[in-house]
Amino acid sequence: MIELDHLILPVNDRAASVAFYTRILGFADDGRRGGFSLVRVSAGLTLQIAEWGTTGGYHLAFAMSAGEFESVFARVREAGVAFGDSFRSVGNGRGPGDEEGSRGPGKAIYFFDPNQHLIEIRHHQI
Numbered sequence: 001m002i003e004l005d006h007l008i009l010p011v012n013d014r015a016a017s018v019a020f021y022t023r024i025l026g027f028a029d030d031g032r033r034g035g036f037s038l039v040r041v042s043a044g045l046t047l048q049i050a051e052w053g054t055t056g057g058y059h060l061a062f063a064m065s066a067g068e069f070e071s072v073f074a075r076v077r078e079a080g081v082a083f084g085d086s087f088r089s090v091g092n093g094r095g096p097g098d099e100e101g102s103r104g105p106g107k108a109i110y111f112f113d114p115n116q117h118l119i120e121i122r123h124h125q126i
């Protein structure tokens with residue numbers, strides 16, 4: 001079995017990025033190692049936050065349970081983060097939308113992190 005272990009995510013402001021991923025998405029701050037800040041997404045996946053500068057453009061899609069989805073979506077709204085029901089319509093304030101993912105159809109919302117990376121949160125309707 002092959003799994004994604006980590007992803008190096010270039011950012012403009014390391015502290016702001018770690019704060020966003022921990023406060024909004026609820027991921028864990030695993031501290032710093034070498035030139036990276038590690039944000040734990042799950043037991044087997046970390047984001048290695050690298051202050052290398054970026055204009056954005058990465059798309060990160062996070063699948064979660066319906067309950068986790070509702071909690072994250074509530075934090076997005078409470079923080080005033082612009083969101084949308086499609087990757088084409090971030091900022092329309094609608095959602096969740098119906099989208100296909102690797103495990104089939106589900107509900108999703110889209111928003112940008114502080115670096116203009118497109119974030120998708122979703123839960124599957126299996």
